[in-house]
Amino acid sequence: MSQSSLLMMSDIVKKFSGVIALNGVNFNLERGEVVSLCGENGSGKSTLMKVLTGVHPHGSYEGQIIYKGEPLVSRNIRDSEAKGIAIIHQELTLVKELSILENIFLGAEITSYGVLDHSAMFKQTEDLLKRVKLDVSPDTAIRELGVGQQQLVEIAKALSKEAEVLVLDEPSAPLTESETRVLLDIVKQLRSEGVSCVYISHKLTEVKEISDRICIIRDGEHIGTQDAKHMSTDDIISMMVGRELKQLFPREEHPIGDAILKVGPVNAQLSKSSNLKQVDQVSFSLRKGEILGVAGLVGSGRTELMQCLFGSYEGIY
Numbered sequence: 001m002s003q004s005s006l007l008m009m010s011d012i013v014k015k016f017s018g019v020i021a022l023n024g025v026n027f028n029l030e031r032g033e034v035v036s037l038c039g040e041n042g043s044g045k046s047t048l049m050k051v052l053t054g055v056h057p058h059g060s061y062e063g064q065i066i067y068k069g070e071p072l073v074s075r076n077i078r079d080s081e082a083k084g085i086a087i088i089h090q091e092l093t094l095v096k097e098l099s100i101l102e103n104i105f106l107g108a109e110i111t112s113y114g115v116l117d118h119s120a121m122f123k124q125t126e127d128l129l130k131r132v133k134l135d136v137s138p139d140t141a142i143r144e145l146g147v148g149q150q151q152l153v154e155i156a157k158a159l160s161k162e163a164e165v166l167v168l169d170e171p172s173a174p175l176t177e178s179e180t181r182v183l184l185d186i187v188k189q190l191r192s193e194g195v196s197c198v199y200i201s202h203k204l205t206e207v208k209e210i211s212d213r214i215c216i217i218r219d220g221e222h223i224g225t226q227d228a229k230h231m232s233t234d235d236i237i238s239m240m241v242g243r244e245l246k247q248l249f250p251r252e253e254h255p256i257g258d259a260i261l262k263v264g265p266v267n268a269q270l271s272k273s274s275n276l277k278q279v280d281q282v283s284f285s286l287r288k289g290e291i292l293g294v295a296g297l298v299g300s301g302r303t304e305l306m307q308c309l310f311g312s313y314e315g316i317y
Helices: 045-052 077-082 100-104 118-131 147-160 177-192 204-210 233-241 302-310
Strands: 007-016 019-029 034-038 062-067 085-088 165-169 196-200 213-218 221-227 259-271 274-287
Touching (some): 019 034, 034 233, 045 165, 045 196, 085 147, 100 118, 100 147, 147 177, 196 204, 213 233, 274 302
Parallel strands (some): 034 213, 085 165, 165 196
Antiparallel strands (some): 007 019, 007 062, 259 274
């Protein structure tokens, strides 16, 4: 770990009611570098980043964080953002009924003589949207944007705080392949501008493409950090699970019985006033002992179909 690193996290220990979530984890980040944080679900990746960004405040964990050569003491997210460290969580935090401009400056409005300076905020929002390659008006309501576009607004919001360290926690999970390509290109552009990024993802093809280094965490412990170019996908997986994988998805023979659930045809509308169909003539059956996968792109109607099945869909069906 370089003593000149932009960020150094040393011997981080975090416990929840006596359960150790992080056990002496070390992590460092250089300026203008992308480091991917990899590990199985529950390994401690998000917890480590919540320690960094003030979600878990200083004093709630053991260890030391050095940022720009000085101890980092963050009591909350606002403290870390003020120091130039921002996080984009897996769950988007935008207010859908507000505009892009209003979301970006929510709680940090620009005023002039006690009056909101809309023109200044509009111009800054335009510049931020150009930076993340989102060609829409700053006055566009968040609810009118797709999930991929909303993710770009989250990045723009983080950049508005002059973030020097940007943490992206599973940013591509809800995105299509084309939206993911835009996201990765933006991360590369930010790196070229000197912004350091921590990238958390289970999609190892993205990790290999975007990373300068890859840090592996398993069961709350730091297993190792290596240059991405020296690691294969198999290397990453083996370090994540602690063993060599001879078969990634082993199949086990088991009996399949008769159909125990028959669904459809299911139709669902967005609302009474809209003819837009979220689900259109979908039918399926499920047999005893069977695992049935429901696949589709974001917005294809998978979630709405399952909401209809459980009786929780808020539209019309």
